[in-house]
Amino acid sequence: MKRLFTFMMAAATVLMAQATDYTDKLLVLVNGEGSVQEATISVTEHGGLYDLNLKNFILMNGESPMAVGNVELKNIQPQEVNGAVFLCVNQNITVTEGDDPNVLIWMGPLLGELPVEVTAVLRGDKLCALIDLDLSTLLGQIINVSFGEGLVMGTGWHIPNGDFEEWHTSVEGYFEPNAWHSFESATGTWASLAGHHIEKSDKGRNGTACARIFATSIFGIVANGTMTTGRLNAGSMSAADPANHSYMDMSETETDGNGDPFYVPLTGRPDSLVFWVQFRQGTANADHPYATVSAVITDGTRYQDPEDKTYTNVVARAKNNTISVTGNSWQRISIPFEYTDNSVEPKAVLVTISTNADPGQGSGGDEVLVDDLMLVYNSLLKSLNVNGFSPTQFSYTADEMALSDIVAEADGQNTYVVKSIEADDNGKRAVIKVYGGDLLMCNVYTIEFNTGAGITSLNCQQSPVSYYTLDGLRVSSPQSGKVYIVRQADGRMVKVALK
Secondary structure (H helix, E strand, O other): OHHHHHHHHHHHHHHHOOOEEEEEEEEEEEOOEEEEEEEEEEEEEEOOEEEEEEEEEEEOOOOOOEEEEEEEEEEEOEEEEOOEEEEEEEEEEEOEOOOOOOOOOOOHHHHOEEEEEEEEEEEOOEEEEEEEEEEHHHHOEEEEEEEOHHHHOOOEOOOOOOOOOOEEEEEOOEEEEOOOEOHHHOEOOOHHHOOOOEEEEOOOOOOOOEEEEEOEEEOOEEEOOEEEOOEEEEOOOOOOOOOEEEEEOOOOOOEOOOOOEOOEEEOOOOOEEEEEEEEEOOOOOOOOOOEEEEEEEEOOOOEEEOOOOOOOOEEEEEEEEEEOOOOOOOEEEEEEOEEOOOOOOOOEEEEEEEOOOOOOOOOOOOEEEEEEEEEEOOOOEEEEOOOOOOOOOOEEEEOOOOHHHOOEEEOOOOOEEEEEEEEEOOEEEEEEEEEOOOOOOEEEEEEEEOOOOOOEEEOOOOOEEEEEOOOOOEEOOOOOOOEEEEEEOOOOEEEEEEO
């Protein structure tokens, strides 16, 4: 019976430690130059810790791919933040051989021990990961790896083609920017008479392309230039009629000239919309002097701007309808999102840009140039319980405190705050990493503890929870005479030399 019980427990342990494979897009940047491929990362949970293995990693370097091998990190301590599991670690590892039978030689094991930094996030059934391999000493290169379509392609987190470099044919002889639309692809009774109001310009902010939106005038009647991530509807001869609007509906299956839908998916909760603009009026109009930009995040069901009724599917709004004339100067504009109090989940975003904030107003010579439009996810703290806190000050000194006593409030809707305690020969500190929701930005705050640095001695009367080597590896059998980081029962981390 005892043997049977032991066998059952062993089998249960194996099942609990079963790996989950995530296969997704992988972007590899080598000194800033990148390539996209498909890859698999295996994640194993065991005893409250995680192992992460980038399997059969192939480094695409021009026409000569290099088979690297398995990049495996072990015993990562997880942190749950805003419903997501964060796995953050710095380790020195040796890359092992992969198991792809088509590869004869794996180069990774020949590189020796490498410093690797990983930030991985498990959200639902999706894995996103940032992996930095430091080969600067050996090969003069730093390899930056992004895993997960959301990070690689920006899907669900950003608006595609915000630099307006890519364009497609909408109707014969006319073009629209990819993921964006104007009257060329409009619906509605009067769509065929709406005219042409958008073109690609070579006067972009950095000497590249941008979108030029322009108004026209026929017999004194002004038709504003408008561009949207949804679709325009020309439903009335009266400019102020809500039948003239931009709209989106994720249930519609029709696509544009590039094969894309007339909506942009969005699952993140950005904090602001940022873009660069030039605005000129052909004839100054003191009564209607402004251009306008608006963005509305919804649950993906039908929504139109301007609204024709009260919509309950709105997650957040950002709008600036007082964009002044800038002449030939580029102006950076940031519009914060204002979130509703409802429980609607984000699924899509509708952005609309027009040459005048008032329909049918302005003049026929009005134009708006737009470039480098993007959604911003904040990565700063709003508050931290240390003296003299400022969001843009990142280093502090304070009396020692437990990890649970550090109160850090993020300044963002989708911001992730990851806290840890570190110790080395120079002392002990709290490290607070603040990630934007898209993981593209991270700010690091440190609190140096002033209660005395250095190594303490641990005797058998103390009760540690777990031991870790100085490079973060958990050990089950610590040896006397060696130095370890010890996680105690109260959650505190101390550096000790075992007697």
